[in-house]
Amino acid sequence: MIDIEPLIQAIRARLIVQVPALGGRVFDRATEGDETPYAAFDTFYGVAADAECIEAEDWTVQIGIYHSMTSKAEVGKIVGQVKAALHGWADTDALTMHPLRVTLVRVMDDPDGVSVHGVVQVEAMVESDG
Template identity: 55%
Template sequence: MRAGRALRQIVIARLRSQIPGVPVVDKPTEKTPMPYIVLGPSYWNDASVECIEAREVTLQIDAFDKRTNKGALEDLTDDISAALNGWADEVALTMHPLRVTLVRVMDDPDGVSAHGLVSVEAMVEG
């Protein structure tokens, strides 16, 4: 399995174990109850050196709740940040600990939801 896909899977597993009672999905459906966490877009830059293939991966974790619950969404983005910042699963993937680089809470353009965003970076090999 490639590093980007492996990283998404271990992040989902970590969030499910650290934030019980909140669904964590790779793609929500209309039936996914709010609040929920979903893995959003990702991108990577080549960070290879002479003898090691590596990537600097940025992964966006999104959280959604009803528009009236922005305070609860702030708490949820704090929980996501606490679960991921400084964490690594070096058994599943050769990686450095994750680093939270951005957290935002805003109204979603759908007019119904509030949207939280947590951006993390990780250096991964392979």
């Protein structure tokens, strides 16, 4: 299995620089009481995508964008900025990867009845450096 950490860290660094509305709040795991808005890595998984002599995996990463007491339109704006920052982008200095593809964008009410939650899902093929 290919180590996902370099991909997660590259995405995190990209969002911190490219989406100022998040104020640098891009977490591996959010905790109760975090200032909003923020982004957090919700889920990710990989499947084998080997080809000939290349060990690779297709990774799907879901990023949640959370904001309390605001409108869906405001969260939608931040979600759009996250999408723009990631779609077609690759950090080939950090790892051997193909450009990210945004496969899902969604904005919804949170079950807490107060917050609004956005989702941006990306996919990338990552090759083994070993």
